[in-house]
Amino acid sequence: MNIAIVGTGNVGRALATSFSRAGHRVVVTSRDPQHAGDLAATVAGATTAPSPRAAAEAADLVVLAIPFAGVADVARDLRSVVTGKPVVDVTNRMSFGANGPEMDTSTSNAEELATLLPEARVVKAFNTLFASNQTDPTVGGVRLDGFVAGDDADAKAAVLELVSSIGLNPVDVGPLVRARQLESLAFLNIALQVANNGGWQSGWKLVAAPVTVPAAA
Numbered sequence: 001m002n003i004a005i006v007g008t009g010n011v012g013r014a015l016a017t018s019f020s021r022a023g024h025r026v027v028v029t030s031r032d033p034q035h036a037g038d039l040a041a042t043v044a045g046a047t048t049a050p051s052p053r054a055a056a057e058a059a060d061l062v063v064l065a066i067p068f069a070g071v072a073d074v075a076r077d078l079r080s081v082v083t084g085k086p087v088v089d090v091t092n093r094m095s096f097g098a099n100g101p102e103m104d105t106s107t108s109n110a111e112e113l114a115t116l117l118p119e120a121r122v123v124k125a126f127n128t129l130f131a132s133n134q135t136d137p138t139v140g141g142v143r144l145d146g147f148v149a150g151d152d153a154d155a156k157a158a159v160l161e162l163v164s165s166i167g168l169n170p171v172d173v174g175p176l177v178r179a180r181q182l183e184s185l186a187f188l189n190i191a192l193q194v195a196n197n198g199g200w201q202s203g204w205k206l207v208a209a210p211v212t213v214p215a216a217a
């Protein structure tokens, strides 16, 4: 698969590494070309593009690995070149208030992204995994789950296959509205780590999930 990754931080790097290792062709882009160049130099076969739009034009699938605060501008740049394509939202929704981490669960980042990209097929995935586990999805001998939510069956199937290809156990959790719960799952994991000064290795595994997804590799 030809995959465009917007963002070269923790998640951009982790997913570029996993995707490339699984045999996908990866193009990365950043606001700072130096960041994209540095990342591409360390990931086998990865290339760079000067903008999200340029990266997405030749891609089969686009991953937005940036803070949600930057998504509206990137979506404006991308909109005309992602018609019919899966656009994967990995963002999380929490903020830090006086009482620690907090979040608004009345909607989700993924649903908001879908309104910004109505011609694309927005899919929620990878957000429940810390970046370290996106690179290495087996923790304590357990293959972590890669939860996927989306409204378009074909786009969701493509992302479930992608999830499986990097060594995660793919779990189809239903329509895009389920992204609210996926963003909450990530919130809970992050809040636990923050509260306990953790090592950021914990990950979600749903035991005996119904099998509605392609078999894990």
Ligand SMILES: NC(=O)c1ccc[n+]([C@@H]2O[C@H](COP(=O)([O-])OP(=O)(O)OC[C@H]3O[C@@H](n4cnc5c(N)ncnc54)[C@H](OP(=O)(O)O)[C@@H]3O)[C@@H](O)[C@H]2O)c1
Pocket: 006, 007, 008, 009, 010, 011, 012, 030, 031, 032, 035, 065, 066, 067, 068, 069, 070, 071, 073, 074, 090, 091, 092, 093, 126, 127, 128, 129, 130, 131, 132
């Ligand atoms: N870290 C995790 O373990 C983890 C796990 C799951 C999901 N997430 C989610 O994944 C997303 C990325 O997290 P991260 O940890 O990779 O963050 P990060 O290390 O801070 O990297 C953020 C990346 O986004 C770019 N960026 C920042 N602000 C931007 C803007 N306004 N417009 C366009 N690009 C912008 C940065 O680009 P420049 O190079 O141009 O500065 C950088 O490449 C976040 O939404 C986060 O909630 C994170």
